[in-house]
Structure formats: structure tokens, C-alpha cells
Amino acid sequence: MQQPFVITSYNKKKRLLTVQLKEDLNIDRLKTMYSDDLRAVFGVLMLPDPRRFSEAQRLLYWALLGDIHRWSGTSTRQLNDYFREEYAIHYFSEISIADTSDASVTEVNNLIEMVLDFMFEWNVPFPRSYEILPKHEQFYHYQCCKHRKCVICGQSGADIHHLQAVGNRKRSQVDHRKFPLTSLCRKHHNEAHNMGVTQFVNKYQIHPVYLNGADLVRIGVMNMSKIKKFNENGEQ
Structure with missing residues (x-):
């Protein structure tokens, strides 16, 4: 059950978030789902990143795949397919960094993190991409x-x-x-x-x-x- 909203205030000390719903809440459905006990309602807050991924992220991603290619011999096209498939399995969502893609900064960061995790795990050298790695992250x-x-x-x-x-x-x-x-x-x-x-x-x-x-x-x-x-x- 999804419910669009905007944040109106946040009390950091109390960790109390106040929101304004953008449409009416279906209370009857909630009562049915939670056996009339609204105190038992539990939710997870999802905040989508509105920023589109950057060219720097795209360059880093392909540089990393290039380093894996030089280490393994696997083509960057095959590696791209592999990591996109791994991303879909992990995040239940497809991703692309093509010019027409509207993937967010956060989503592409998650994809890059998966590639980095692979490289660290298998001790893949990254001489070409090292200088543009996000060392501040x-x-x-x-x-x-x-x-x-x-x-x-x-x-x-x-x-x-x-x-x-x-x-x-x-x-x-x-x-x-x-x-x-x-x-x-x-x-x-x-x-x-x-x-x-x-x-x-x-x-x-x-x-x-x-x-x-x-x-x-x-x-x-x-x-x-x-x-x-x-x-x-x-x-x-």
C-alpha cells in the first residue's frame, strides 16, 4: 500500500516526522489489513532521490568495468549485463546508465558499489579507475x-x-x-x-x-x- 505525501516538519530529538498526505488515506482498508487495530500499523518510509545520475558516475562505472575486463578477459558488455542483472536481483528493479535513462544518483551509486564490492572481494586491480574512485564516500x-x-x-x-x-x-x-x-x-x-x-x-x-x-x-x-x-x- 503506497501513500504519497510531503514532509511538513521533523523533530530530531523525538524522531517525530509530520507529513501532509496528498490524497485521502483508505482507513477501511487499513482496518481490514490490521484487524481493526490501527496501533499495529507498521510502515517503511521510502524517499526517492530526485537527482538524475551524473556523467562522472557513468565514466567511473565504465572505468571500473574496463579494469575488470583487463583482469578477467570478460568483455565490458558482458560485465555490464552481469552487474545489471545482479542489481535487478538485489533491488528488484532494472537499471540503465544510457543517455535516455532516468536512473537517480542513489541508484547508480548502488550499482557502482556492487561493482566495487566485487573488485575488492576478488582483489581486482583498478589502475585505470583508481584516480576517479569516490574516495570521499x-x-x-x-x-x-x-x-x-x-x-x-x-x-x-x-x-x-x-x-x-x-x-x-x-x-x-x-x-x-x-x-x-x-x-x-x-x-x-x-x-x-x-x-x-x-x-x-x-x-x-x-x-x-x-x-x-x-x-x-x-x-x-x-x-x-x-x-x-x-x-x-x-x-x-
Whole structure:
């Protein structure tokens, strides 16, 4: 059941959103659906992105496919068909970045994220597209941490770097889920220590991310027993 509306106000403290419906709400249908108990009505707010995708997004998408082609030998046309099909399966919607397409910025970002996720997962080198990667976007920094690639130069086997001091505690005593992280190769890791956090972050436009327990276990920063112990201590 869809209901068009416009937002009239929002109370951030109370997380209270007030809307003006653009057409009458079919209360009788709602009562039928929820057995006359309107307090049980649950909905999900969908806010479509009105912005059409940009030429920069299109160039990045094809540059990424070009790098996968050079790595795998698969044609960019086949790769385009593959990722568009994966997008349709994941988002239940078709997408195109042709001139006649009206896909939004958000939709094409989601498509690009799927391609990047594939490249990070399979360790695909991206020498041609690296310079135009959206390094300012948190997704890129998250993927670099998740796959231990340097956010600055793309080198594999990077260190997970804390941008907030953890004090004198041993790493095994730190709940890394609570600290902002980035991923740096040894060269840039040393530069961060020598330069200082603020200057380093400003120089390279670092956007730290928080990793969940599963990701931290996957890259060997934490283990499940430590996470369980931290969770138990937090509940006390």
C-alpha cells in the first residue's frame, strides 16, 4: 500500500516526522489489513532521490568495468549485463546508465558499489579507475578496511589504523567496534603517526568508518570470544 505525501516538519530529538498526505488515506482498508487495530500499523518510509545520475558516475562505472575486463578477459558488455542483472536481483528493479535513462544518483551509486564490492572481494586491480574512485564516500573507506586495502594508494595487506587513541591498553583489550578506523599501507601508516591525525586526515580527506563484529573477525582484528566477552560486560 503506497501513500504519497510531503514532509511538513521533523523533530530530531523525538524522531517525530509530520507529513501532509496528498490524497485521502483508505482507513477501511487499513482496518481490514490490521484487524481493526490501527496501533499495529507498521510502515517503511521510502524517499526517492530526485537527482538524475551524473556523467562522472557513468565514466567511473565504465572505468571500473574496463579494469575488470583487463583482469578477467570478460568483455565490458558482458560485465555490464552481469552487474545489471545482479542489481535487478538485489533491488528488484532494472537499471540503465544510457543517455535516455532516468536512473537517480542513489541508484547508480548502488550499482557502482556492487561493482566495487566485487573488485575488492576478488582483489581486482583498478589502475585505470583508481584516480576517479569516490574516495570521499564512506563506502569506499569501508570496503578498504573490510578488505585491508590502503585508502590512499590501494595497496593490499594494509594495516587497520585507529584515528582515535586507544590509550595504553593492549589491542586485545580494546573493543574495536567502538573506534573509528581506516586502512593504511605501512608507508602511509608511518606518515599518519609522524604527521599527526588532524593534519593527515585533512591532507588525504580520510573518512573513518566503524566496522561491525563480523567484519572485524573476518579481517583478523577481533575474534568471536572477545566480542562475546565485551557484549557480556556491556550488559552488566
